[in-house]
Amino acid sequence: EVVLTQSPDTLSLSPGERATLSCRASQSVRSYLAWYQQKPGQAPRLLIYDASNRATGIPARFSGSGSGTDFTLTISSLEPEDFAVYYCQQRYSWPPLTFGGGTRVDIK
Amino acid sequence: QLQLQESGPGLVKPSETLSLTCTVSGDSISSSPYLWGWIRQPPGKGLEWIGSFRYSGTTYYNPSLVSRVTISVDTSKTQFSLKLSSVTAADTAVYFCARHQDNYCSTSTPCAFHIWGQGTMVTVSS
Numbered sequence: 001e002v003v004l005t006q007s008p009d010t011l012s013l014s015p016g017e018r019a020t021l022s023c024r025a026s027q028s029v030r031s032y033l034a035w036y037q038q039k040p041g042q043a044p045r046l047l048i049y050d051a052s053n054r055a056t057g058i059p060a061r062f063s064g065s066g067s068g069t070d071f072t073l074t075i076s077s078l079e080p081e082d083f084a085v086y087y088c089q090q091r092y093s094w095p096p097l098t099f100g101g102g103t104r105v106d107i108k
Numbered sequence: 109q110l111q112l113q114e115s116g117p118g119l120v121k122p123s124e125t126l127s128l129t130c131t132v133s134g135d136s137i138s139s140s141p142y143l144w145g146w147i148r149q150p151p152g153k154g155l156e157w158i159g160s161f162r163y164s165g166t167t168y169y170n171p172s173l174v175s176r177v178t179i180s181v182d183t184s185k186t187q188f189s190l191k192l193s194s195v196t197a198a199d200t201a202v203y204f205c206a207r208h209q210d211n212y213c214s215t216s217t218p219c220a221f222h223i224w225g226q227g228t229m230v231t232v233s234s
Contacts, residue, residue, distance in 0.1 A: 043226055045224075046220050046221060050219060053215070056215055056216060089221070094168070095157075095159075096157055097145075097160075097170075099155040099157070
C-alpha cells in the first residue's frame with residue numbers, strides 16, 4: 001500500500017500570503033497524484049490531477065508540482081475562501097487508492 | 109449535469125450491516141470508462157477509500173475492508189449500493205459516493221474523484 005504523508009499538519013497564514021503544502025509518497029507514484037480541498041460539511045473538491053493539471057474551474061492561483069515521491073501544492077496568494085483542509089491522493093498503485101492525512105490551512 | 113446523492117439509515121446497531129445507496133442523475137452508470145466508488149471520513153479525520161467498480165464487471169475493494177464490504181449496481185443503472193457488515197463504532201463516518209476514472213483522462217474528465225455526492229453521516233451505536 002502506498003502511504004502518503006502530508007506536511008505540515010496545519011499551516012497558519014494570512015490572506016495574500018503564499019501557501020506551500022507537501023505530500024510525500026512511500027514509493028514512486030510517478031505523476032499520478034491529485035489534490036483536493038475540503039471545507040467543513042462539504043465533500044472534497046478536486047483541485048489538481050496528475051500532479052500538475054488544474055481541474056475545470058479551479059483558479060490559476062492553485063498549482064501542483066512534483067513527480068515520483070515528492071509533490072507540492074502551492075496557493076500563490078491566499079483568498080479568504082482558500083482556508084480549508086487539503087488532501088492528496090494517489091492512483092498509481094491500487095487497490096487501495098490512498099489519501100494523505102490532510103493539511104489544514106488556517107487564518108493567522 | 110451529473111449529480112450523485114447518497115441515502116440510507118443514519119443509525120446502525122453494532123454487529124449489523126450498513127446499507128447505503130448512491131443515486132446517479134445526469135448520466136448512466138454504464139457509461140465508460142468511469143469507475144464509481146465509495147469513500148468514508150470518520151468525524152474529524154481523513155478520507156478512506158472503501159471500493160469502486162466498473163460497470164463492465166470489475167470491482168475493487170480496500171484490502172482493509174474486503175472481508176466485510178460489497179458494492180453492487182442496480183439493474184436500473186441509476187443506483188449503486190454499499191453494504192458493510194459487522195459494523196462497529198469505528199465505522200461511524202460520513203460516507204461519500206463519487207465517480208472517477210483511471211484512463212482516457214482529460215480536463216473535462218480527469219483521472220481523479222471528480223464528482224462527489226454530498227455525503228451521508230452514519231453512526232454505529234446501540
